[in-house]
Amino acid sequence: MKLLAAAVATLIALGPGSAGADAGSIGVGAAPGAEGAGDPYFPQQGNGGYDATHYDLALGYEPGSNQLSGVATITARATQELSRFDLDLVDTLAVRSVVVNGAAASFRRSGPELVVTPPGRLASGRPFSVVVRYDGKPTYLVDPDGSHDGWIRTDDGVFNANEPQGAMTWYPGNHHMTDKATYRFTVTVPSTRVAVANGDLASKTSQGGRTTYVWDEREPMASYLSTVTIGKFQLSDTKIGNFRVITAVDPRNAAKAGDFAKRHKPILDYFGSLFGPYPFSSTGGIIDRASDVGYSLETQTRPIYPQVPSEPLLSHELAHQWFGDAVTPTRWKDIWLNEGFATYAEWLWQDKLGTKKLQDSFDEAYSRAPEDEFWQTPAADPGGAAGLFGDPVYSRGAMTLHVLRGAVGDRAFFTILRTWVNDHKYGNADTAAFIALAQRVSGRDLGTLFDQWLFQRGKPTL
Ligand SMILES: [Zn+2]
Numbered sequence: 001m002k003l004l005a006a007a008v009a010t011l012i013a014l015g016p017g018s019a020g021a022d023a024g025s026i027g028v029g030a031a032p033g034a035e036g037a038g039d040p041y042f043p044q045q046g047n048g049g050y051d052a053t054h055y056d057l058a059l060g061y062e063p064g065s066n067q068l069s070g071v072a073t074i075t076a077r078a079t080q081e082l083s084r085f086d087l088d089l090v091d092t093l094a095v096r097s098v099v100v101n102g103a104a105a106s107f108r109r110s111g112p113e114l115v116v117t118p119p120g121r122l123a124s125g126r127p128f129s130v131v132v133r134y135d136g137k138p139t140y141l142v143d144p145d146g147s148h149d150g151w152i153r154t155d156d157g158v159f160n161a162n163e164p165q166g167a168m169t170w171y172p173g174n175h176h177m178t179d180k181a182t183y184r185f186t187v188t189v190p191s192t193r194v195a196v197a198n199g200d201l202a203s204k205t206s207q208g209g210r211t212t213y214v215w216d217e218r219e220p221m222a223s224y225l226s227t228v229t230i231g232k233f234q235l236s237d238t239k240i241g242n243f244r245v246i247t248a249v250d251p252r253n254a255a256k257a258g259d260f261a262k263r264h265k266p267i268l269d270y271f272g273s274l275f276g277p278y279p280f281s282s283t284g285g286i287i288d289r290a291s292d293v294g295y296s297l298e299t300q301t302r303p304i305y306p307q308v309p310s311e312p313l314l315s316h317e318l319a320h321q322w323f324g325d326a327v328t329p330t331r332w333k334d335i336w337l338n339e340g341f342a343t344y345a346e347w348l349w350q351d352k353l354g355t356k357k358l359q360d361s362f363d364e365a366y367s368r369a370p371e372d373e374f375w376q377t378p379a380a381d382p383g384g385a386a387g388l389f390g391d392p393v394y395s396r397g398a399m400t401l402h403v404l405r406g407a408v409g410d411r412a413f414f415t416i417l418r419t420w421v422n423d424h425k426y427g428n429a430d431t432a433a434f435i436a437l438a439q440r441v442s443g444r445d446l447g448t449l450f451d452q453w454l455f456q457r458g459k460p461t462l
Contacts, residue, residue: 030121033085035113037176041332041385042165044112046176047086050076053127055223057171058186061230063157063193068093069135072171075127082122087114089172093136101128112168138170144385152293156250157193157231159290161297161304164332164388167223177328178428180220187228188212194233196248198226198300200282201237217300219280220426222328225300229286240265246284246302253287256308260287267315270352271322271345276418279326279425285309285317295389298342300325311353312346319345326425334431335388336379336454340397341417347398362402365395370459380431380454400453403462407449408442416441 033049036042056073074087089095091109098105100118107116114132122128138151143164150166152159160170167175174181184202187195191211199217206212217226233248238261245261261284268278280301290306296313297304298320309317323345324338351358368374377383377392379400387393405413416438420429423437435450452460 029124030081030083033080033082035086035110037174037178039176039331041388042176045088045165046179047088047113047174049080049082049085050078050122050128050174052076052174052179052181054182054184055171055173056184056186057228059171059195059228060188061158061195063153063190063230066137066153067135068138068151068170070133070171072130072132072134072173074130074132074173076130076174077127078122078124081124082118084115084117085122087116087130087132087172088112088168088175089114089132089134090138090141090169093134093138093170095172096133096135097131098133099131105130114172132172134172141166141169145387145389147295147389148293152290154231154288154290156289157189158229159231159288159293159304159306160227160229161293161295161299162226163224163297164385165224167226170228173223175223177222177224177332178330180222180328180426180428182220183215183217183226185215185217185228186212187215187230189230192232193230194235194248196227196229196233196235196246196286196302198302199280200244201235201246219300219326221300221325225298225325227286227297227299227302227304229288229304231288233286236261241269243268243278244282246282247286248284249287250289252289253308257287260285260308263311263314264318267318267349270349271315271319274348274414274417275319275322275345276421278321279421280321283318283321285314298324298338311355312350315349316342316346319349322421322425327421328428330428330430332385332388333381335382336393336397336400337429337431337434339389339394340379340400343394343398344401347402358402362399365399366462368459372459375459376457378455378457396453400450403449403453403460404438404446407446408438408444412442 036044037046054075058071060069090112098107098116103119105116105118140148140150140152150169185197188210189195191206191209195213197215199215202214202216204213235248237246245264247261249257272278282301284302286304293306298317303317319342323341329337347358347361350356379392379396382393439446
């Protein structure tokens with residue numbers, strides 16, 4: 001969830017892109033990889049010509065000075081014959097060397113693009129490795145909606161949330177959601193601090209006042225869902241039922257957090273019964289102390305919260321593990337597939353708990369007057385990057401699902417949701433695919449329903 005009180009459009013100034021064709025004479029068919037993945041909301045995000053399959057990030061960090069040093073080893077596969085390719089990395093971090101397939105590569109910077117020219121062409125369909133050594137003092141980006149994302153310093157470390165574009169503030173990569181990869185994070189920090197990342201804690205070793213944490217994320221992950229959050233934390237790694245629950249709680253929030261780990265199982269059990277099995281090898285969450293951040297994020301396996309989450313918020317971020325993390329949109333404009341679904345799941349959990357009836361949640365959202373500005377934004381096309389996390393994406397998205405459920409009935413509705421996860425988990429899918437699935441499962445023409453609720457301006461009639 002990224003819910004913002006005020007949306008101020010402050011587009012970050014991205015430098016000019018790398019210029020078009022250059023020395024591509026290495027191989028007959030070799031050409032530069034594209035500088036972006038083609039997403040209209042963030043044109044330079046991601047890169048073309050290759051598919052990253054694994055990130056091995058070895059990081060050292062000093063919270064006092066904000067000094068980060070990194071060695072990023074990226075395993076990828078060329079999807080075209082490449083004369084050169086780009087990685088996304090902000091130019092405030094210094095790149096010391098780039099090695100491709102064991103040989104030194106030349107590189108240059110062009111805004112947030114790190115342009116790499118390997119000594120020889122990279123053959124289409126073949127795997128290759130890139131090792132980038134870099135360092136510097138990372139900072140956050142200001143997103144088009146005014147929120148901060150990326151490397152956000154706290155008084156004891158870093159609150160690291162990367163939706164939609166913060167990953168490039170701390171490691172080089174192919175940072176569009178369509179290029180998922182597995183990860184290993186090896187993070188060394190002063191022993192007074194804890195480094196928390198996605199997936200499973202593989203090891204923790206201390207030497208000379210410094211501690212190294214190794215985390216493995218074995219399921220494919222979009223980079224906006226990655227995190228390396230650092231601070232003074234109470235770390236807990238426990239088994240509850242079938243779930244490995246790893247939590248990190250800022251000690252100043254410990255009393256209010258209570259038994260945070262224990263809160264996960266009932267929600268995951270319920271969602272598992274509705275959406276299909278929990279899709280990852282571990283779960284949990286990070287409760288930091290960063291009230292100025294203003295949002296929580298569904299970082300894969302381990303959502304991050306700037307304070308102790310309420311029950312609806314906790315359920316929202318856990319629902320994202322199915323909707324957003326396991327199944328990820330193909331374009332940012334389809335973000336309702338994350339936020340509308342997580343909001344609807346939040347309504348379902350409150351209904352299950354008996355704290356608020358599902359129909360009351362719908363009625364409350366629908367009761368907005370027809371002239372309310374809210375109805376002027378279609379849920380499946382919020383108009384641009386500044387509207388990504390606006391209320392229509394969340395509430396109108398959730399209402400769409402409730403109306404769909406009413407139209408097709410409970411049995412078909414939950415079959416649609418389970419099939420959606422099962423068919424696309426660890427991958428990406430778009431709104432058109434969801435509509436097609438809903439029509440196939442229900443045997444109904446739902447074109448008018450979806451058009452009215454997702455694509456048209458104005459208050460839909462019931
Ligand atoms: Zn959300």
